[in-house]
Amino acid sequence: MPAQVYTTDDVSTEALRGKRIAIIGYGSQGRAHAQNLRDDGFDVVAGVRKEGRGWKHASEDKIAVAEPAAAVKGADLIAILAPDMTHDGIWKDIVEPNAQKGATLLFAHGFSIHYGRVQPRADMDVVLVAPKGPGDLVRREYARGRGVPALFAVQQNATGKARERAMAYAKGIGGASGGLIETTFAEETETDLFGEQAVLCGGAKELVMAGYETLINAGYQPEVAYFECMHELKLIVDLFYEGGISKMNDFISETAKYGAVVSGPRVITEETRARMRDVLKDIQSGSFAREWILENQAGKPRYNALLNADRQHGIEKTGAELRARMAWLKPGGNSKPD
Numbered sequence: 629m630p631a632q633v634y635t636t637d638d639v640s641t642e643a644l645r646g647k648r649i650a651i652i653g654y655g656s657q658g659r660a661h662a663q664n665l666r667d668d669g670f671d672v673v674a675g676v677r678k679e680g681r682g683w684k685h686a687s688e689d690k691i692a693v694a695e696p697a698a699a700v701k702g703a704d705l706i707a708i709l710a711p712d713m714t715h716d717g718i719w720k721d722i723v724e725p726n727a728q729k730g731a732t733l734l735f736a737h738g739f740s741i742h743y744g745r746v747q748p749r750a751d752m753d754v755v756l757v758a759p760k761g762p763g764d765l766v767r768r769e770y771a772r773g774r775g776v777p778a779l780f781a782v783q784q785n786a787t788g789k790a791r792e793r794a795m796a797y798a799k800g801i802g803g804a805s806g807g808l809i810e811t812t813f814a815e816e817t818e819t820d821l822f823g824e825q826a827v828l829c830g831g832a833k834e835l836v837m838a839g840y841e842t843l844i845n846a847g848y849q850p851e852v853a854y855f856e857c858m859h860e861l862k863l864i865v866d867l868f869y870e871g872g873i874s875k876m877n878d879f880i881s882e883t884a885k886y887g888a889v890v891s892g893p894r895v896i897t898e899e900t901r902a903r904m905r906d907v908l909k910d911i912q913s914g915s916f917a918r919e920w921i922l923e924n925q926a927g928k929p930r931y932n933a934l935l936n937a938d939r940q941h942g943i944e945k946t947g948a949e950l951r952a953r954m955a956w957l958k959p960g961g962n963s964k965p966d
Contacts (some may be wrong), residue, residue: 631809632809634810639798640794641668643795644670644705644797648671648672648673648702649665649671649672649797650672650673650675650705650706651673651674652700653711653718654680655710655711657762659685660764660766660767660770660801661801663689663767663770666691673691673694673699674694697742701727703728704732705731707736707797709736712737715735719748724748727749727752730787731752732752732793734755736757736758737756737785737816738758742814748784752786753789757801757802759778768801774806775801775802775805777807777809779811780794780810780811781812783812818908822911826908833938837941839856839859840858851946854943861918864876871951918940951956
């Protein structure tokens with residue numbers, strides 16, 4: 629059954645009017661959320677370390693600043709928007725001992741709650757608001773009077789007002805203009821991780837690198853292989869983004885379309901789908917989360933080695949040399965290559 633999409637007329641912000649909102653973590657999402665909420669008339673404070681980068685940015689943005697613990701004290705809603713692996717420390721050291729009874733704890737990704745990294749007090753609401761775009765886009769679209777779609781969910785409803793507060797916050801950052809969809813912490817977390825691993829980041833990267841290697845090993849020039857397997861991917865992704873598979877088919881050649889429908893299934897086979905199901909099972913069981921938590925605790929040796937291997941791949945050297953000739957990728961967009 630299709631999800632219900634809530635829009636501006638469906639959502640009230642009254643549940644948070646006159647309430648103090650503390651933003652903990654002033655990175656991409658935190659910065660956008662704080663500015664949008666401030667511009668929508670909410671009382672916002674950024675909980676940031678004094679004289680740190682977040683303090684500097686929030687001050688430049690004319691957002692009220694306070695040390696994290698001070699920001700949490702008296703806040704009616706506390707949004708933890710720092711990286712996932714910092715959430716347990718933020719909760720134990722800053723939020724749990726300072727949050728007032730009945731406060732709402734908000735996350736932009738469900739990882740820490742779903743996998744038990746953070747176990748909130750029973751007197752607190754626990755909600756999720758996850759914009760489907762990076763912070764820069766969330767801010768930019770809001771400033772244009774529009775908005776990025778968002779997911780929202782309620783994990784714990786101690787006050788009876790958790791859902792209204794989550795929807796009010798989502799509307800305050802512009803999400804209702806783009807459309808709000810209700811989900812659960814489990815669904816948001818598991819689908820987000822699966823999309824990143826199997827398709828958007830892991831799957832796409834491996835497909836691009838494998839295609840490049842196939843052409844290089846067959847004797848083709850690396851520069852030509854780069855253009856065909858990585859550079860032109862943006863053209864296709866933009867078509868997907870703007871109008872789905874149908875728009876891609878409307879804009880590519882008949883030859884490309886025929887090759888896609890007959891050869892795509894030769895690459896993404898039933899074995900590939902079985903591997904995708906394995907990835908999803910690891911996410912659903914918590915196996916991936918446990919592995920990632922342990923990797924962090926060990927200092928990320930495997931993570932760093934794998935990232936370094938990607939950086940050393942031949943497609944990176946070839947791509948860097950070719951992109952140096954692409955003036956439109958440089959600041960200003962019209963400068964000549966050195």
